[in-house]
Amino acid sequence: MQFPGQGKPPTGVVFDTDMGSGIDDALALALLHGLAGKDEARIAAISVSYANLKAAAFVDIVGRFYASATTGLAAMFLRGLPIGLANASAAAAPDTPILTAPALAKYPTGIRQLNDTAEVAPLIRNALTAQHDQNAVVVLTGPATNLVKVLDLQGARDLITRKVKMLVISGPSDINVKTGIAAAKRLFAEWPSPIVVSPDGIGEELLFPAASIEKDFAYAEHHPIVDAYQAYKSMPYDAPTWAMSAVLYAVRPQEGYFKLSDPGVATVLDDGRTRFTPATGGKHRHLILDADQKERVIKTYTEIASAKPVERKFRRPPSN
Amino acid sequence: MMTQKSLPRRTFLRGLGTTIALPFLDAMTPAMAAVRNTPKPPVRMAFVYVPNGIMMDGWNPDYEGKLGALPKILKPLEPFKDDILLLGNLTHNAGRALLDGAGDHGRCCASYLTGVQPRKTLVDIKSGISFDQIVANQVGKQTRFPSLELGMEDARQAGDCDSGYSCAYTNNLAWKSETQPLPPILDPRALFERLFGNGILLTPEARARQSRYRRSILDFVTDDTRKLESDLGPADRRKLDEYLTSIREIERQIAKAEKDNAQIDPHMEKPYGVPADFAEHFKLMTDMMTIAFQADLTRIITFLVTHEGTSRPYREIGIPDGHHPLTHHRNMPDLMDKVAQINCYQARQFAGWVEKLKATREGDATLLDNSMIVYGAGLSDGNRHSHEDLPTLVAGRGGNYIKSGRRIVYRKETPMCNLFMSMMDRMGAPVEHFGDSTGRLEGLDLA
Numbered sequence: 001m002q003f004p005g006q007g008k009p010p011t012g013v014v015f016d017t018d019m020g021s022g023i024d025d026a027l028a029l030a031l032l033h034g035l036a037g038k039d040e041a042r043i044a045a046i047s048v049s050y051a052n053l054k055a056a057a058f059v060d061i062v063g064r065f066y067a068s069a070t071t072g073l074a075a076m077f078l079r080g081l082p083i084g085l086a087n088a089s090a091a092a093a094p095d096t097p098i099l100t101a102p103a104l105a106k107y108p109t110g111i112r113q114l115n116d117t118a119e120v121a122p123l124i125r126n127a128l129t130a131q132h133d134q135n136a137v138v139v140l141t142g143p144a145t146n147l148v149k150v151l152d153l154q155g156a157r158d159l160i161t162r163k164v165k166m167l168v169i170s171g172p173s174d175i176n177v178k179t180g181i182a183a184a185k186r187l188f189a190e191w192p193s194p195i196v197v198s199p200d201g202i203g204e205e206l207l208f209p210a211a212s213i214e215k216d217f218a219y220a221e222h223h224p225i226v227d228a229y230q231a232y233k234s235m236p237y238d239a240p241t242w243a244m245s246a247v248l249y250a251v252r253p254q255e256g257y258f259k260l261s262d263p264g265v266a267t268v269l270d271d272g273r274t275r276f277t278p279a280t281g282g283k284h285r286h287l288i289l290d291a292d293q294k295e296r297v298i299k300t301y302t303e304i305a306s307a308k309p310v311e312r313k314f315r316r317p318p319s320n
Numbered sequence: 321m322m323t324q325k326s327l328p329r330r331t332f333l334r335g336l337g338t339t340i341a342l343p344f345l346d347a348m349t350p351a352m353a354a355v356r357n358t359p360k361p362p363v364r365m366a367f368v369y370v371p372n373g374i375m376m377d378g379w380n381p382d383y384e385g386k387l388g389a390l391p392k393i394l395k396p397l398e399p400f401k402d403d404i405l406l407l408g409n410l411t412h413n414a415g416r417a418l419l420d421g422a423g424d425h426g427r428c429c430a431s432y433l434t435g436v437q438p439r440k441t442l443v444d445i446k447s448g449i450s451f452d453q454i455v456a457n458q459v460g461k462q463t464r465f466p467s468l469e470l471g472m473e474d475a476r477q478a479g480d481c482d483s484g485y486s487c488a489y490t491n492n493l494a495w496k497s498e499t500q501p502l503p504p505i506l507d508p509r510a511l512f513e514r515l516f517g518n519g520i521l522l523t524p525e526a527r528a529r530q531s532r533y534r535r536s537i538l539d540f541v542t543d544d545t546r547k548l549e550s551d552l553g554p555a556d557r558r559k560l561d562e563y564l565t566s567i568r569e570i571e572r573q574i575a576k577a578e579k580d581n582a583q584i585d586p587h588m589e590k591p592y593g594v595p596a597d598f599a600e601h602f603k604l605m606t607d608m609m610t611i612a613f614q615a616d617l618t619r620i621i622t623f624l625v626t627h628e629g630t631s632r633p634y635r636e637i638g639i640p641d642g643h644h645p646l647t648h649h650r651n652m653p654d655l656m657d658k659v660a661q662i663n664c665y666q667a668r669q670f671a672g673w674v675e676k677l678k679a680t681r682e683g684d685a686t687l688l689d690n691s692m693i694v695y696g697a698g699l700s701d702g703n704r705h706s707h708e709d710l711p712t713l714v715a716g717r718g719g720n721y722i723k724s725g726r727r728i729v730y731r732k733e734t735p736m737c738n739l740f741m742s743m744m745d746r747m748g749a750p751v752e753h754f755g756d757s758t759g760r761l762e763g764l765d766l767a
Contacts, residue, residue: 082708082732115409118732122758126413126733154753 012044018142020055028243045127047084069309101231143180170246203242210236216306335540341615373702408729425629426485428698435755458749471504509593647702
């Protein structure tokens with residue numbers, strides 16, 4: 001989508017998530033929709049590395065929830081964005097409390113079978129072709145398995161170099177890296193754009209408050225993020241924000257929420273641990289928690305993730 | 321009947337200014353040859369492109385797997401449902417705006433067989449070599465024509481046909497190179513002369529002058545025909561007779577069109593031999609496409625039924641409104657119904673061709689069995705200009721390869737170019753990569 005005469009549109013975000021395995025990805029998705037609602041980002045593509053059809057359906061449910069609120073159209077009649085799902089049989093990854101939450105059954109989704117989802121590699125590649133140069137970011141919050149498939153497509157590396165400002169990766173690394181060590185090794189070694197890693201400690205230090213779930217989302221009688229949050233663990237609990245930190249930095253890198261390391265080279269070791277070696281000209285950096293910003297970051301998380309979607313003017317279909 | 325000496329596959333009936341290639345006859349099978357040595361008929365492919373998208377509600381069945389009752393638009397193809405394969409969710413990303421703004425009609429047509437986003441321009445056009453031409457470069461030397469590019473409406477190559485996209489983009493399917501489209505032949509007479517003539521295209525005036533004196537081209541090859549018939553068995557004689565009769569029938573139809581056109585308006589801009597009636601024109605062109613395949617004059621045809629973005633009315637079925645304006649129907653039921661009627665009317669003509677191919681025997685199978693005829697469009701929803709879930713139907717089995725009679729729905733964003741990769745394999749012209757392909761299309765040969 002382009003906006004003629006308005007210069008570059010907001011940053012296009014490709015979000016590759018292991019939605020379903022933890023609640024932080026659901027919160028990150030709410031944050032991303034919130035940023036899109038403020039015209040600070042556009043959701044270019046969402047792909048799911050957690051190979052469970054219900055994970056893709058959940059992403060679709062959330063997308064329709066926000067799209068319905070911003071268009072005024074009923075969620076069931078909307079054409080949802082295609083959601084990529086890891087190339088596996090529909091139920092390869094086990095169900096989780098989020099994905100099987102009975103409360104989610106009331107939301108409409110267009111994803112009922114595998115071919116309602118998209119092939120991940122062409123989905124991401126195609127999304128990048130529609131972005132202005134250096135106006136896209138990729139956020140990875142799960143294993144690197146999906147992104148290395150993009151790397152394997154003809155011409156994809158040049159495309160990434162041209163379009164992607166940076167790739168932002170978040171943990172928890174003991175799950176994400178270790179479930180795909182070979183893919184993680186390749187990603188750090190071969191991904192063409194700069195990479196910024198949000199270390200595990202950031203997500204663990206900055207907890208999303210249960211109180212926000214209980215009161216800030218109350219503008220909607222039913223909210224899929226709230227339903228997922230409540231299904232994940234017994235309330236009340238505060239949740240780590242690994243994925244949120246990555247989304248927030250990817251869209252607002254200039255806001256100083258985090259400090260940034262010197263450049264270097266990150267490599268993935270055989271046991272799945274990541275080693276960062278400072279190096280001039282290195283393409284990799286990592287975020288550093290800034291204790292002075294902690295409250296500000298959490299406030300930003302809660303305000304934007306829980307922001308009530310605002311109805312927008314309907315965009316007319318093409319008539320040429 | 322087996323004769324001691326087999327007839328060469330490239331046997332022609334020749335006469336003054338005329339060369340008629342023959343269909344595959346039993347006599348062309350080497351004498352005493354074991355069945356296992358019988359040469360396989362070649363695989364052919366054709367693309368029949370309809371513009372402005374399709375009303376997908378009337379195209380997509382609500383099921384996958386074995387084809388049963390077909391939706392409204394595809395109803396005419398129901399008698400041939402065992403011979404067709406419906407493919408869902410194929411996407412042409414190169415047809416999308418990708419920062420180039422309006423012009424989906426120009427882009428979707430120019431990218432349809434090239435897999436390349438065309439340059440938005442009126443002058444220095446650029447797309448990509450189309451995959452049919454890659455195949456033609458590989459296998460085209462085996463036939464008189466490496467490929468045939470045909471159409472029915474508009475072959476203008478200049479001007480603005482869609483929001484800054486040259487008419488070269490909306491009016492051509494095949495591209496010889498990234499800057500050289502191959503304009504389609506629209507006039508049945510011109511195609512006839514190309515297929516059976518000596519390569520000289522006559523002006524309409526010269527044609528009219530000649531037609532006052534000449535008889536059928538078959539009259540010019542009478543001696544060769546008699547001589548050949550004496551060497552053929554009864555089955556081959558019957559096949560030859562049917563074949564020559566079909567050529568004669570085409571001649572009659574062209575002559576009728578020329579006569580009708582002269583009566584309607586002797587100064588009309590339409591080419592001289594183009595029938596005014598859509599269905600007649602379609603039949604004439606596809607009859608000749610059948611002959612071209614049957615006689616192995618070519619193995620590759622692209623057929624741009626009407627050009628992308630066309631506003632042609634369909635008075636033949638009581639629709640005086642322009643096709644393109646109708647497709648922007650604003651969800652008004654009466655307009656949507658008219659678009660569906662046009663879609664169905666075109667599918668009916670296509671079904672007529674499928675029937676003909678199925679009725680044409682070739683060895684132990686039919687011409688349809690040995691072909692891959694893709695019928696489809698570069699847009700799915702013509703109102704929204706969607707480039708995903710493109711309406712794609714493959715008729716024929718590509719030589720005992722495609723397991724037809726099914727609907728396969730692929731995952732979203734599966735590139736259309738993956739189908740082309742598979743077709744190139746089948747045509748004997750494999751490549752490592754084409755357009756935005758991510759591999760071959762799986763499942764075509766699975767029952």
